[in-house]
Amino acid sequence: MANVIVIGAQWGDEGKGKITDLLSRSADVVVRYQGGNNAGHTVVVGDRTFKLHLIPSGILYPKTECIIASGTVIDPQVLLEEVDRLRTLGISTDNLFIAETAHVTMPYHRVLDQASEEQRAEHKIGTTGRGIGPTYADKSERVGIRIIDLMDEKRLAKKLRWAIEQKNIVLQKLYNLEPLDAEAIIEEYRGYADRLRPHVVDASLKIDDAIRERRNILFEGAQGTLLDLDHGTYPYVTSSNPVAGGACIGAGVGPTCIDRVIGVAKAYTTRVGEGPFPTELHDEIGAQIGDRGAEFGTTTGRKRRCGWFDGVIGRYAVRINGLDCLAVTKLDVLDDLDEIKVCTAYELDGKVVRDFPSDARAFGRAIPIYETLPGWKQSTSECKTVEELPQAAKEYLKFLADLTGTPIAIISLGASRGQTIIVEDPIHGPKRGLLRA
Ligand code: GDP
Ligand code: IMO
Ligand code: MG
Numbered sequence: 438m439a440n441v442i443v444i445g446a447q448w449g450d451e452g453k454g455k456i457t458d459l460l461s462r463s464a465d466v467v468v469r470y471q472g473g474n475n476a477g478h479t480v481v482v483g484d485r486t487f488k489l490h491l492i493p494s495g496i497l498y499p500k501t502e503c504i505i506a507s508g509t510v511i512d513p514q515v516l517l518e519e520v521d522r523l524r525t526l527g528i529s530t531d532n533l534f535i536a537e538t539a540h541v542t543m544p545y546h547r548v549l550d551q552a553s554e555e556q557r558a559e560h561k562i563g564t565t566g567r568g569i570g571p572t573y574a575d576k577s578e579r580v581g582i583r584i585i586d587l588m589d590e591k592r593l594a595k596k597l598r599w600a601i602e603q604k605n606i607v608l609q610k611l612y613n614l615e616p617l618d619a620e621a622i623i624e625e626y627r628g629y630a631d632r633l634r635p636h637v638v639d640a641s642l643k644i645d646d647a648i649r650e651r652r653n654i655l656f657e658g659a660q661g662t663l664l665d666l667d668h669g670t671y672p673y674v675t676s677s678n679p680v681a682g683g684a685c686i687g688a689g690v691g692p693t694c695i696d697r698v699i700g701v702a703k704a705y706t707t708r709v710g711e712g713p714f715p716t717e718l719h720d721e722i723g724a725q726i727g728d729r730g731a732e733f734g735t736t737t738g739r740k741r742r743c744g745w746f747d748g749v750i751g752r753y754a755v756r757i758n759g760l761d762c763l764a765v766t767k768l769d770v771l772d773d774l775d776e777i778k779v780c781t782a783y784e785l786d787g788k789v790v791r792d793f794p795s796d797a798r799a800f801g802r803a804i805p806i807y808e809t810l811p812g813w814k815q816s817t818s819e820c821k822t823v824e825e826l827p828q829a830a831k832e833y834l835k836f837l838a839d840l841t842g843t844p845i846a847i848i849s850l851g852a853s854r855g856q857t858i859i860v861e862d863p864i865h866g867p868k869r870g871l872l873r874a
Pocket of ligand 2: 445448449450451475476477478562563564565566567568569570658659660661664673674675676709710711735
C-alpha cells in the first residue's frame with residue numbers, strides 16, 4: 438500500500454486531473470485537501486470529457502471513495518451542479534463524502550471577490566471570481582460558516598443573518614453595491630443542506646480508518662506550487678496551500694502516513710491570471726503552444742499565458758514539496774517545434790541565480806538563462822514506451838530530470854488515459870525512476 442500526494446509543480450493546470458484519474462485505478466480513496474471551485478480538472482475517458490471543480494478526479498471509478506476534506510472551501514451550488522452533471526452521465530456519487538469542517542462559499546464571497554478585483558484595477562490578481570479568497574479570509578477571521586453549520590437549520594439562520602448584516606455594510610459603503618437579502622439566502626442554503634446531508638462526514642476520521650485498513654489513499658492537490666499562499670508568487674497566488682504539506686493540514690492526517698509525493702509539471706509552462714512569469718513567450722511560438730495545447734482555462738475559459746519550461750521553478754517545486762518523482766505532461770504539444778528552450782537559471786540584477794527568489798519583486802526582474810535543445814519534429818502521441826519516443830524527446834526528458842534532480846515516473850502524451858507512459862508506477866513500484874537524473 439502507499440499513500441501518495443499529487444501536486445501541481447507550476448502555476449496550476451499541469452494535468453493533475455488526468456494523472457489523478459490514472460493513478461486512481463490503484464487507489465481506494467481520493468482526497469481533495471484544499472482550494473474550491475477555482476480548480477478545473479479535466480479527465481478524458483474515451484470520447485467523454487469530464488470537467489471537475491470540487492469533486493476529486495477519482496469519482497469515475499465506482500468503488501473509489503472520494504472525500505472533499507476540511508481544508509477545502511465548498512460552494513454548495515457548484516458542488517450539487519457537479520453531482521447532477523455526473524449523475525446524468527451515469528456516474529454514481531454515492532461514494533462522495535464531504536468534511537463537516539470544510540468552509541462554505543456564500544453569495545457574498547463571490548460578490549466581494551469580484552468587487553475587490555474591480556477596485557484593485559491595474560493591481561488586480563486576476564482571480565477566478567469564485568469567492569475563494571473571501572471564503573478563506575472569513576475562515577482566518579473566524580467568522581466563516583462551515584458545512585456543520587449548514588447541517589443545523591437554526592444555527593445556519595443565526596450565523597447567516599449576522600454575517601450578511603456585516604457584509605451588507607461593506608457591500609454598500611465600500612463598493613456602492615446593493616445589499617443582499619438574508620432570508621432568501623437562508624432559504625437557498627437550507628435546500629442545499631438537505632441534499633448534502635447524506636454525504637457529510639468527519640473526514641479526518643474516515644481517512645484515518647482507511648489508513649488503518651492499509652488502503653491506498655491519493656491526495657489530489659488543486660492549483661500549483663507557485664499559487665501557494667505561503668510559498669507562491671505572493672500576492673499573485675490563491676488563498677490556500679496547494680503544496681504537499683497542505684495535504685496533511687487539509688486532510689487532517691499526520692505527515693508520517695505519507696509515502697510518496699508526485700509533482701505534475703507540463704513540458705512547458707502556463708499561467709492564468711496576473712503576476713510575473715519569466716519564461717513567458719509573447720511571440721508566435723507562445724501562440725503555437727497555446728493553440729496546440731488548447732490552453733484555455735477549464736474554470737473561466739481565459740486564455741492561459743504560455744512559456745518555456747523553467748528549471749528554477751522545477752527545482753523549487755522539488756524542494757518545497759519534497760517531490761519523489763515527476764509526471765511530465767503535454768510533451769506532445771512540443772512535437773512540431775524545431776528547437777525547445779529550457780530555463781536553467783536567472784540573471785538577476787547582473788548576477789546568475791539558480792534558486793527561486795523568495796521576493797516576488799526580484800522574481801519579476803528575473804531574466805531567464807536558456808539552454809536550447811533540438812526538437813524531434815514527429816508525433817509522440819501514440820508512443821507506448823520510453824524506447825518508442827524519438828531520441829530528441831528522450832534527451833529532452835532526461836534534461837528535465839537532470840535539471841530538477843528528480844526522476845520522471847510518468848510521461849503524458851495526450852489527454853486520454855491510454856496516451857501515457859508509466860516509466861515506473863509511483864504507487865506500486867519501487868522508489869526509483871528510469872529517467873533518473
Ligand atoms: P489540472 O487543473 O492540473 O487538472 O489541468 P487542466 O485539466 O486544467 O488542464 C490540462 C489540460 O490538458 C486538460 O484539457 C487535459 O485534458 C489536457 N491534457 C492533460 N494531459 C495532456 C497531455 O499529455 N497532452 C495533451 N495534449 N493534453 C493533455
Ligand atoms: P487548477 O486546480 C490555474 C489562479 C487564478 C489567479 C489566482 C487566484 O485547475 O490547477 P483565486 O480564484 O484562487 O483567488 O485566483 O490563482 N488559479 C488557478 N490557475 N489553475 C487553477 O486551478 C487555479 N485556481 C486559481 O487564475 O491567478
Ligand atoms: Mg485546471
